[in-house]
Amino acid sequence: MLSISVKYFDDLSLDELYAILQLRAQVFIVEQDCVYQDIDGKDSRALHLIGKKDNEVVAYTRLFPGGVYFKEASIGRVVVGPEERQYGYGHDILKASIEAIAAHFKEQAIKISAQQYLVRFYEKHGFVKVGEGYLEDGIPHVAMIRE
Template sequence: MLKIQVKTFSELSLHELYRILQLRSEVFVVEQDCVYQDIDGKDEKALHVLGFKNEKIVAYTRVFKPGDYFEFASIGRVVVAKNERAFKYGYDIMKVSIEAVETHFKEKKIKISAQAHLKSFYNNCGFIEVGDEYLEDDIPHIAMIKA
């Protein structure tokens, strides 16, 4: 069972921040073989949605209010540890992330930049594609909106 918490940057412990950055690096840099600047200066503005299993962070997103990333509220850095994906924790972490946008920012419209191969996952979370695919860090992405 996943225990999910929503925290501001200043509420994160050093251990939590280290584990978040480690998980993002494991998946987005190593597993996806993509060299990019993960630490982009935006974490301080974000709400952080942490999914814990046995006291370890195994799922994560960061959430932004309108104007801090896109013109609409947004969810990004959606990640689940490789050995935990069979449990479908992506749906749990996205559900809480969407609720966090609604609760903390009083917003319903959310924009994401989704990896194209995950379109159906995000469709199942209520997002629809807008526009054409594009490359972001050499990985096909598509903009998606949940209204």
């Protein structure tokens, strides 16, 4: 079972931060074979949603109020460890992320930069494509909004 917590950067323990960065690197850099600067200086301004199973970080998102990435609030770095994807944790953390944005930022509209192959996943949570696709760090993406 996935245990979800929401924390500001200053409330993360060093072990949590390390595990989050390790998971992000495992998936976004190694698995997706994409060399990019994951540690972008924005983590300190984010709200971090952490999914743990057996006290290990296996799922994660970072959340921003409107005005940081987009005019709207945003969800980024959506990640579930490869060995945990079969359990539907991506849906669990996305639903919790939408709820956390409403609770912490008091915002409804959310804009994301979604990897193209995940469009249907995000559509199941009320997101719709806006505009044309584009490359981000060499990977096809599309902007999506949930009003």
